[in-house]
Amino acid sequence: MYKFFILSLLVLFGSCSDKPDKWVANGTTLQAKIYRLEISDSSKILIENDNAFSLLLPHDSLITNKFTLSYFDVDTKTNKYFKTKAHQQVKNTLNPKVTEYYRFDNGNVLFLGYATSNTLKPYTIFEPALIISPASINKGTKSSGAMKTFFAQNNSFDKGFNTNLRIIELKQIKLKDISNSHKICNLRELILTRDATVSYGENNLIMPEAIMFKNKLLIDTNGLPIAEWSIKAEKIENNNNELEEPGIENQNTKSNKLYIEFTKYEIY
Numbered sequence: 657m658y659k660f661f662i663l664s665l666l667v668l669f670g671s672c673s674d675k676p677d678k679w680v681a682n683g684t685t686l687q688a689k690i691y692r693l694e695i696s697d698s699s700k701i702l703i704e705n706d707n708a709f710s711l712l713l714p715h716d717s718l719i720t721n722k723f724t725l726s727y728f729d730v731d732t733k734t735n736k737y738f739k740t741k742a743h744q745q746v747k748n749t750l751n752p753k754v755t756e757y758y759r760f761d762n763g764n765v766l767f768l769g770y771a772t773s774n775t776l777k778p779y780t781i782f783e784p785a786l787i788i789s790p791a792s793i794n795k796g797t798k799s800s801g802a803m804k805t806f807f808a809q810n811n812s813f814d815k816g817f818n819t820n821l822r823i824i825e826l827k828q829i830k831l832k833d834i835s836n837s838h839k840i841c842n843l844r845e846l847i848l849t850r851d852a853t854v855s856y857g858e859n860n861l862i863m864p865e866a867i868m869f870k871n872k873l874l875i876d877t878n879g880l881p882i883a884e885w886s887i888k889a890e891k892i893e894n895n896n897n898e899l900e901e902p903g904i905e906n907q908n909t910k911s912n913k914l915y916i917e918f919t920k921y922e923i924y
Contacts, residue, residue, distance in 0.1 A: 676765045678789055678842075678879030682727050682744060685924040686881070690721040693885075693916040701885060701918065702843075702874075708832040711874070711883060714918060723750040724924060730757070735771065735779060742768055763791025767821075780805045781813070786821040789879065796824040803850060819850040826872070831882070841882060844873045885918040 680686075691714040693701075701712045726747045730739055734755070738745070742757035753773040759766045767788045769781035782801035790797045804816035824845040831841045852866035871886030889912040 676760055676763055676789055676791070676879070678875060678877070679760075679765055680727060680878075680880055682729055684727050686725045686921050687924045688723050688725065688919050688921045689719050690723070691718040691918040691920070692720045693718065693918050695887070695914050695916060698887075698916060701883075701916075702829070705832075708830045708838055710832050711920075712918070713834070714920075720917075721750070723748060725749075725921075737779065737781065738768060738771065758788070759785060765789035776808055777805050778808060782819060783816070786819065787823075788821065790823065793823065793825045796822060798822045817851045819848070822847045822849075831874075839876060841874055841876050844875070846871055846873055880923070881921045883918065883920050885916055887914055888917045889914050 693712075693714065697712070702709050703712075728745050728747070730742045730745050732739070734742075734745070734757075738757040741759055743760050744758050746756040746758070748754065748756075754770050756770045757768045759768055765788050766785035767782060768785045769779060771779040781804050783804055784799075784801045786801050787797060787799040798820060800818065800820045802816035803819040804813040806813050824847070826843040826845055828840060828842050830838050832838050847870045848868045850866060850868050869886065871884050873884045874882045876882060892911055892913050
C-alpha cells in the first residue's frame with residue numbers, strides 16, 4: 657500500500673481558495689514508467705555539470721511497469737467521512753481498487769487516508785491527517801497521526817498504529833533536459849515510519865518507527881513530479897550444494913538483493 661501512496665502524492669482542488677503552492681491541478685493525468693536499476697547507478701541519477709543537473713534517461717529495456725495517476729474532485733458516491741473532509745481524490749492504475757483522499761488547509765496538503773474495495777475493512781484514515789506538502793518548508797517538516805482502519809462488522813475503527821511522515825528539503829537545483837533548456841526543481845526526501853507488530857515467542861512486540869518507505873522525489877516549482885527513486889530489496893534463493901556438514905543435501909537459503917526502483921513522470 658505504501659508504494660502506491662508515495663506514487664500519488666499530488667493534486668489541487670480547483671475551487672479551494674486555500675491554494676497550495678506546490679501541487680497538481682484537478683483534471684490532470686500523469687503517465688509514469690518504473691525502471692529497475694543497479695545499486696551502482698545511484699550516482700548516475702542526478703549528475704551536475706556547469707551549475708546544472710541532468711537526470712538519468714534509462715533504456716526502455718529496464719522498464720518493469722507502467723501506470724497512470726488521475727486526479728479528480730471528490731466523487732459524490734464516496735463514503736461520508738471522505739465526502740465531508742476531502743477536497744480531492746486520486747486513482748492509481750497500479751492499484752485500481754484503492755482511492756486516496758486529500759485535504760487542503762492553510763496552504764498545507766493533508767493525506768486523509770484511502771478507501772478500498774474490501775467490504776469488511778472499507779477504508780483507513782490518519783488521525784490527525786499527515787502533512788504531505790507543507791505551506792512552507794525550510795530544512796524539513798514532520799507530522800504524526802494514528803493509522804486507523806474501519807471495521808464494518810463492528811462499525812468502528814481499530815486502535816491504529818502511530819505513523820510519522822517526514823519531509824526533508826534537500827536542495828533546489830537547475831535541471832537541464834535533452835533540449836538543453838533549464839527549469840528550477842526541488843529535491844526532497846520522504847520518510848514514512850510506523851509502529852510495527854513483531855512476533856516474539858508467545859507475545860507480540862511493538863517496534864516503534866519502523867521505516868515503511870524512504871525515497872527521493874524531484875518536483876518542479878508547480879509541484880508536478882518529475883522523478884522519484886528508492887532502494888528496494890527482493891528475496892532470492894541460493895541453492896548451496898557445497899555444505900560442510902555431512903548428511904545434509906540441497907540446503908536452500910534466502911538472501912536480499914538490493915536494487916533501485918526509479919520512476920519517471922510526464923503529463924498525459
